Amino acid sequence: MKLHLKFYFFLFLFLTTALQSVSQTDSLVYYFNQTNPVDNKGLEHFIEGIQLKDSSKFLKYGIKIHPIENRVRYYHFLGRHFYDIDDFPGAGYWYSRSLTLAHRTLNKKIIADELSSLGDILRLQESNTIALSYLFHAMYLYKELNAKEELCHTLSIIGDINRCVEQYADAIKYLNQALDIAGKNNYSKDEAFSLSSLGSTFQFQGEFQKAFQCYQKGEVIAQTTKDTMRMIDFKYAIADLLIEQKKTDEAIGYLKEGIELSEKTNNQYYLSFCYIGYSKAYLKQDKFRKSIEKGLIAFDIGKRLDASGLCSDASEVLYKAYIGTNDYKNAFFYLKYTTDAYDNTNNSVKIKQQAQIESNFLTDYKEKQDSLIRTSQQKQKDFAHSAEIKQQKLVIYFIASGLILALTLTFFIFKGYKQKQKANEIITKQKDEVESQKKIVEEKNLIVLEKNKEILDSIHYAKHIQRAMLTSDSYLKKILPEHFVLYKPKDIVSGDFYWSVKHQNKTFLAVADCTGHGVPGAFMSLLGISFLNEIVIEKNIISPEKVLNQLRDEIIKALNPEDAAEESMDGMDIVLCCYDFTAMELNFAAANNSLYLVRDEQLLEYKSDKFPVGKFQEVQTSFTLQSISLQKNDCIYTFTDGFADQFGGLLGKKYKYKQFKEQLLKNHHQPFEVQKKLTDIEIETWKGDLEQVDDVFIDRNKNLKICNYLHHRILKITN
Numbered sequence: 001m002k003l004h005l006k007f008y009f010f011l012f013l014f015l016t017t018a019l020q021s022v023s024q025t026d027s028l029v030y031y032f033n034q035t036n037p038v039d040n041k042g043l044e045h046f047i048e049g050i051q052l053k054d055s056s057k058f059l060k061y062g063i064k065i066h067p068i069e070n071r072v073r074y075y076h077f078l079g080r081h082f083y084d085i086d087d088f089p090g091a092g093y094w095y096s097r098s099l100t101l102a103h104r105t106l107n108k109k110i111i112a113d114e115l116s117s118l119g120d121i122l123r124l125q126e127s128n129t130i131a132l133s134y135l136f137h138a139m140y141l142y143k144e145l146n147a148k149e150e151l152c153h154t155l156s157i158i159g160d161i162n163r164c165v166e167q168y169a170d171a172i173k174y175l176n177q178a179l180d181i182a183g184k185n186n187y188s189k190d191e192a193f194s195l196s197s198l199g200s201t202f203q204f205q206g207e208f209q210k211a212f213q214c215y216q217k218g219e220v221i222a223q224t225t226k227d228t229m230r231m232i233d234f235k236y237a238i239a240d241l242l243i244e245q246k247k248t249d250e251a252i253g254y255l256k257e258g259i260e261l262s263e264k265t266n267n268q269y270y271l272s273f274c275y276i277g278y279s280k281a282y283l284k285q286d287k288f289r290k291s292i293e294k295g296l297i298a299f300d301i302g303k304r305l306d307a308s309g310l311c312s313d314a315s316e317v318l319y320k321a322y323i324g325t326n327d328y329k330n331a332f333f334y335l336k337y338t339t340d341a342y343d344n345t346n347n348s349v350k351i352k353q354q355a356q357i358e359s360n361f362l363t364d365y366k367e368k369q370d371s372l373i374r375t376s377q378q379k380q381k382d383f384a385h386s387a388e389i390k391q392q393k394l395v396i397y398f399i400a401s402g403l404i405l406a407l408t409l410t411f412f413i414f415k416g417y418k419q420k421q422k423a424n425e426i427i428t429k430q431k432d433e434v435e436s437q438k439k440i441v442e443e444k445n446l447i448v449l450e451k452n453k454e455i456l457d458s459i460h461y462a463k464h465i466q467r468a469m470l471t472s473d474s475y476l477k478k479i480l481p482e483h484f485v486l487y488k489p490k491d492i493v494s495g496d497f498y499w500s501v502k503h504q505n506k507t508f509l510a511v512a513d514c515t516g517h518g519v520p521g522a523f524m525s526l527l528g529i530s531f532l533n534e535i536v537i538e539k540n541i542i543s544p545e546k547v548l549n550q551l552r553d554e555i556i557k558a559l560n561p562e563d564a565a566e567e568s569m570d571g572m573d574i575v576l577c578c579y580d581f582t583a584m585e586l587n588f589a590a591a592n593n594s595l596y597l598v599r600d601e602q603l604l605e606y607k608s609d610k611f612p613v614g615k616f617q618e619v620q621t622s623f624t625l626q627s628i629s630l631q632k633n634d635c636i637y638t639f640t641d642g643f644a645d646q647f648g649g650l651l652g653k654k655y656k657y658k659q660f661k662e663q664l665l666k667n668h669h670q671p672f673e674v675q676k677k678l679t680d681i682e683i684e685t686w687k688g689d690l691e692q693v694d695d696v697f698i699d700r701n702k703n704l705k706i707c708n709y710l711h712h713r714i715l716k717i718t719n
Contacts (some may be wrong), residue, residue, distance in 0.1 A: 008316050016080055021374065021691050035046075036366075040401050043330030058149075062422055064233050065545075068101055068104055068105055068109060069105055069107065071101055072098050072101045072102050072105065072110055072114065074093075074209055075094050075097045075098035075101065076094070076095070076098045076114065076117065076282055078094040079091045079092075079093075079094035079095040079117060080117075081120075082440065083121065085094070087580055091121050092118065092121045093120065093668070095114060095117045095118040096118060096119055098114045098117075098217070099111075099114040099115060099118050101192070106650075108141050108145055109141075109145055109147065110258040111141060112137075112138045112141035112142050112147070113133070113150065114140075115134045115137050115138035116134070116135060116138040116153065116154045116157070119131045119132070119133075119134035119135035119138060119154075120135075120157055122134065123135075123157060123160070123164075128165055130279070131161060132161055132665060133350070134159065135154055135157055135158050135161070136158070136696075138150075138154050138428065139151065139154050139155065139158065141155060142334070146189075147182055148185055149185065149187055149190075151181060152178050152181040152182050152185070152187050152190045153178075153187075153190050153196075154180075155174050155175070155178035155181070156174075156175060156178040156190050156193050156197065157191060158174045159171045159172075159174035159177075159194065159198070159310075160193075160197040161171075161177035161200045162174060163175075163197050163200060163204070166204070167205065167386045168201050168205055170203045171197070171198075172198065172201060172387075175194045175197055175198040175201070176198070176317050178191075178194045179194045179195070179198070182194060183491035185623045186222070188221050188225045188227075189227065189230075191218075191224065192218045192221045192222050192227060192230045192234075193219070193230070195215070195217055196215070196218050196230070196234065196237060198214045198234055199211040199212075199213075199214030199215045199218065199237060199241075201235075202214065202258075203240075203241055203244070208241060208245055209239055210404065212238065212241055215234050215237050215495065216238070216408040217233050217236045218230070219231065219234035219235070219238070220239070226262075228261055228265050228267070229267065229270065231273070232258045232261050232262055232267065232270040232273075233260060233270070235254045235255065235257050235258035235261070235274070236254075236255070236258050236270065236273050236274055238251075238254050238326040238370075239251040239252070239255045239258070239274075239277045239281070240280070240307070240628070241256040243280050243284055245278065246284060247283050248281040248285050251277065252278065252281050255277045255278050255281065256273040257271065258273075258277070259271060259274045259275070259278075262274055262447050262699060266719075267372065268301055268304070270547065271408065272297075272298045272301035272302050272314070273298075273308045273310070273313075274293045275297045275298035275301070275314075276294075276295070276298045276310070276313050276314050276317060278290075278291075278294035278298075279291045279292075279294040279295035279298060279314065279317040279318070280317055281296060282321075283317055283320055283321050283324070283479060284294050284313045284331060285310050288321045288322075288324035288325045289325070290513065291317065291318075291321040292318060292321045292322065292325070292326075295314050295317045295318040295321060296314075296318070296653065298313075298314040299311055299314040299315065299318065300492050302314055307360070311337065312337070312338050313348070315334040315335070315337040315338040316338045318330070319331050319334040319335040319338060330686045335509045336369070336709065353717060354518060362628055363483070365469060367409040372646060385575075396410045406616075420531070429449040437704065444573065447601075459492045459493060460492060462492075462493050462519070463493050465526075466493050466497075466522050466525060466526065466571060469497075469525075469526055469529045469530075470498060470499070470529070471498060471499055471500040471501070473485065475500070476500060479500065479501075479502040479507055480500070480507065480509075483672065485498075485676075485678060485699065486676050486698055487696075488683075488692075488695075488696050489517070489695045490518070490642075490692045490693070490694055490695045490696075491517055491518040491519075491695075491698075492518075493518060493519060493521070493522035494517065494521060494522060494525065494695045495513065495514040495515070495517040495518070495520070495521015495522060495524060495525060496511075496512065496513050496517075496521070496525070496640050496642070496695035496696070497512055497528060497529060498510065498511050498512070498515070498699060499512075499526035499528070499529050499532050499533075501536060501537065503536055503537060503542065504540070504542060505580075505582065506541075506542060506578050506579065506580055507579040507581065508536060508576070508577070508578055508579075509577045509638075509699070510532060510574060510575070510576045510577070511574065511575050511577070511593070511638040511639065511640065511699055512525070512528055512572045512573065512574035512575075512591065512613075512640075513572060513573045513574070513640035513641060513695070514528060514570075514571075514572040515570040515571055515572065515614070517694060521695065524570060524571075524572060527555060527558060528551070528555075528572055528574075531551050531554045531555065532547070532551065534549050535550045535551060535554070535555075540586070542578065543578075543587070543625060544577070544578050544587055544588050544589035544623075544625060545622060545624060545625040547576055547589070548574065548576060548589045548591060548613055548623040549620075549622055549623055551574075552571070552613045552614060552620065552623075553615050554615060555570075555571055555572075555614050556614065556615050559614075560615065561617070561619060562704060567615065568615065569614065569615045570614055570615075571607075571613050571614015571615065571616070572589050572591070572594045572610040572612060572613050572614065573591050573592035573612055573613070573640065573641070574592075574593065574613055575588060575589075575591075575592070575593045575594075575595055575608070575638040576588060576589050576590070577638065579630075584628060584629065584630040585627060585628070585629060586627065586628040586630055586636065587625060587627050588606075588624070588625075588626055588627075588628075589609070589623045589624060589625055589626065590606070590607075590608030590609060590623075590626070591608060591609055591611065591612050591613045591623065592608055592609070592610065592611070592612055593608050593638065593639065593640060594606060594608050595606055595608070595626075595636065595637070595638055596636070596637040596638075596639075596664065597628065597634060597635070597636050597637075598635035598636075598637070598664065598665060598668045599631065599633075599635070600635050601665075602665075603661050603664065603665045605661075606626055606628070609621075609623050609624050614676075635668045636665055637657050637699070638699050639698050639699070640694075640695065640696065642692075642693070642694035642695050642696035643660055643683060643692065643696050643698065644656055644659075644660045645693055645694055646683060646686060646687055646692065646693055646694070646696070647687075647690050648685075648687040648688050648690050649686055649688075652690065655683075655686055663679070663682055667679070679698060683696065708712050
């Protein structure tokens with residue numbers, strides 16, 4: 001009867017625990033599936049005592065949470081929990097998962113929040129380079145979204161990282177930006193943090209007065225907002241500054257207040273910092289015994305908290321104090337601890353982890369070996385038993401079977417020997433054939449490699465010829481003093497080209513995209529440059545539409561001789577501009593490529609004729625002459641289609657002309673080299689890992705700001 005009662009009692013406890021676990025799980029999933037959830041504090045009991053190694057439980061819950069935005073919020077909550085208990089690896093793990101999911105939401109605010117959170121964790125783990133990459137990404141998203149509070153917080157973290165890596169100028173810049181936003185919008189918490197970091201920056205630079213002003217102002221804010229932790233922080237910071245200035249008595253007053261607040265709030269971490277400050281103050285006064293007394297208190301607290309950073313800071317002061325008492329044994333101990341504490345802690349953790357892995361491996365291996373031995377022993381017993389039963393029958397047939405077996409074996413051995421001998425002959429022959437074929441292939445490969453090298457050498461030489469045919473930078477600077485050029489061919493040689501000349505007091509500028517790219521396009525570009533020189537310089541044809549008409553005739557005649565077997569439709573798209581800077585007038589003609597004018601912060605598009613310079617139809621239509629009266633600060637862009645046709649972005653789509661116009665309008669007021677760099681960064685960022693689809697050229701000038709874009713080329717000219 002007693003046994004039955006015990007059984008039912010334990011069954012009841014098991015079912016109660018299981019039902020409670022299911023109920024808690026359902027409540028957790030229900031909470032995060034809400035659109036407008038309540039305060040997160042009610043969820044802390046779900047994860048108390050749970051370590052990062054139990055992450056599979058949380059992942060199992062997360063699968064049930066929908067939509068994806070709520071799952072991001074769930075993982076972010078877990079990251080925040082581990083952050084609050086100073087488990088930074090755990091926090092980093094969950095923030096990484098929430099960031100991965102955030103990208104799938106395509107919600108910039110959610111993505112920025114997760115980038116900022118993960119960057120903050122990486123800062124605390126001293127992964128400063130990676131942290132900054134995430135934080136800068138978040139900063140730009142917050143600026144785009146005009147999210148001032150989040151931007152202020154992110155700027156303060158970026159500034160603090162720069163302080164830690166001794167980039168003080170950048171630290172001051174970003175912290176001042178954060179303070180400006182915080183001051184205008186009453187973001188007291190971020191303002192206090194920024195003042196603490198800014199004060200520390202000034203202190204490291206020896207500007208003690210500025211540092212003291214930051215600390216005093218921050219302390220007032222912390223007291224007003226009743227932020228006890230930040231109040232202790234400022235007490236210690238001011239005391240540390242006073243100690244550096246040898247005002248130790250005044251510093252001890254601040255440290256005493258810091259200790260009282262730390263003990264009142266049971267904040268052991270900052271309590272240890274304040275005792276370190278005490279130890280520094282007494283060391284400055286050459287009161288070595290008192291310095292050792294306070295330093296040992298700080299060291300013991302750090303030991304209890306397992307905070308190697310606190311122990312290291314305390315050890316540094318203790319080492320110097322023991323030197324003052326001529327106790328070199330203890331001095332050496334704390335000096336060694338200061339230099340080795342961090343590495344020893346990491347090594348200890350790694351050794352424990354490795355030992356655990358090896359222990360688990362040895363346990364599993366031993367269990368498997370024991371199982372194999374037991375199975376083998378049982379099989380041996382069964383085999384021995386079976387052999388004993390059959391032994392008598394085997395004796396009876398042994399002699400007869402032995403003779404038959406011997407004859408059979410002899411036959412098969414001989415047969416096998418002959419077959420093996422024959423097979424070896426076949427294999428030897430095949431091996432010789434393979435070696436012969438391999439040698440032939442290697443010889444052919446060498447020939448192919450040599451031919452490829454010759455071809456590539458020829459193409460590279462053709463590149464030098466093509467670059468020599470293009471208008472030189474020095475000549476462009478001479479006729480168009482203020483300009484810049486960005487030119488990025490798809491292949492070694494390009495089908496896009498630009499041409500410029502000053503003739504009869506007029507400045508000509510052409511931007512063209514020939515049929516194809518690579519070698520075929522390069523041949524066409526050389527034809528185009530040669531014909532333009534002949535038409536404008538030698539024949540003195542200066543009206544743009546007549547130049548294009550003549551250029552078309554020359555190209556058709558060159559590509560379609562009278563006895564040609566088939567008709568060539570090759571040609572080029574081009575914009576030809578003729579600038580008269582005396583009359584402030586631009587005349588141009590365009591084939592398939594438009595011309596953009598930016599004037600008074602507006603972009604105007606001048607359409608082109610919708611047919612190329614080349615064979616298009618039986619009756620050739622004359623190109624249209626267009627004119628623009630130029631004004632000061634006009635910005636004129638000509639370009640090919642490579643930029644707008646480039647595939648890229650998150651979805652691998654074309655860049656398109658609408659986005660291209662927005663890019664030009666946004667950056668047209670920038671200096672030339674800055675605009676060139678921004679345009680190059682824009683196309684490279686958009687392209688990512690995808691292949692470049694076409695040659696690119698863009699061109700721009702100023703005063704007139706006349707800009708010509710040949711997908712990857714910019715020219716900027718100033719009169």
